[in-house]
Amino acid sequence: MSESAAGSSLAGTSGRSVSPALHHQFEDIEQQREAGNFGMWVFLATEMLFFSGVFTGYIIYRSLYYSGFAAGSHVLEVDLGAAMTAVLLASSFTMAMAVHAARQGNRAMLLGFLSSTIILGIAFLGMKFTGLNFHPAVDALRGAPEHTVELFMCFYFFMTGLHALHMIIGIGLLGVMAILAWRGKISAEHYNRVEVSGLYWHFVDIIWIYLFPLLYLIGGRYK
Amino acid sequence: MNTQDPSVGTYVFVFAVLLLLAALTTGIAYINLGPFNTVVALAIAAVKMCLVGLFFMHLWYSRGLARIVVLAGFFWLALMVSFTLADVFSRSWIKPPGP
Numbered sequence: 325m326s327e328s329a330a331g332s333s334l335a336g337t338s339g340r341s342v343s344p345a346l347h348h349q350f351e352d353i354e355q356q357r358e359a360g361n362f363g364m365w366v367f368l369a370t371e372m373l374f375f376s377g378v379f380t381g382y383i384i385y386r387s388l389y390y391s392g393f394a395a396g397s398h399v400l401e402v403d404l405g406a407a408m409t410a411v412l413l414a415s416s417f418t419m420a421m422a423v424h425a426a427r428q429g430n431r432a433m434l435l436g437f438l439s440s441t442i443i444l445g446i447a448f449l450g451m452k453f454t455g456l457n458f459h460p461a462v463d464a465l466r467g468a469p470e471h472t473v474e475l476f477m478c479f480y481f482f483m484t485g486l487h488a489l490h491m492i493i494g495i496g497l498l499g500v501m502a503i504l505a506w507r508g509k510i511s512a513e514h515y516n517r518v519e520v521s522g523l524y525w526h527f528v529d530i531i532w533i534y535l536f537p538l539l540y541l542i543g544g545r546y547k
Numbered sequence: 548m549n550t551q552d553p554s555v556g557t558y559v560f561v562f563a564v565l566l567l568l569a570a571l572t573t574g575i576a577y578i579n580l581g582p583f584n585t586v587v588a589l590a591i592a593a594v595k596m597c598l599v600g601l602f603f604m605h606l607w608y609s610r611g612l613a614r615i616v617v618l619a620g621f622f623w624l625a626l627m628v629s630f631t632l633a634d635v636f637s638r639s640w641i642k643p644p645g646p
Binding site for chain 1: 559588600627635
């Protein structure tokens, strides 16, 4: 009995009340947050290996059929690719700001930045969709064997398609976060869900940071 | 220590540098550097990845745990890529037996 009294007085003096957001298996909210982040990082490490399969295949076939890959790369619109990169980087910035707002407990700012991230993500996908409409002339292939250009296009569609799939999942995730924020379920104390969603979003951004030069800029664009 | 919050100014600065690097990598593609076009493009991509990872993903401010996971991820990536490439590019070194 004296022990429990001492315990409660200790909790009282340290000013730490048990948060309703704290799950029972964790000591405190900080440990819970770190466990959440750790889980997302481990998932991202597996995602990295998942993507590295296609990247490894890309390296091998690019070195085997370089002329075909360079010709295929020149069919793509480099200006559009650069603009898509800028849009995605902007979405990463607004995502970082959303996590910042969540950490401050600023609901209006969080909602604003979450929705701008979603809009930028949709804009990226829309730009990708317009970029799919190409009909290269045979002389655009610059003498490279046609089937090697086709191989490049396979990699292009598969890598960007896989990336777009991750974007769609990310947009859905952020939509859920926006609903949670709207309902007031995100607080300065309990914002970990927004934080891990942000980690995922930035990871997808990093994949594109590599896809842009690897797909759009092969062999340079100089005459 | 681990919850030090990067300021809004840091985010804006990192975003500006990222946009600059994206413009730079596109611009350099129009200059003939021979095989170094690819090297430079990948180097710029690596710098951009580090900026996003360190500041947007808070690795700069985090404790060791997340960093260890990232290093482990890169370690396995290096194993996978290097062993696969070692296989593919050394196949022609040994002639298959036969007539």
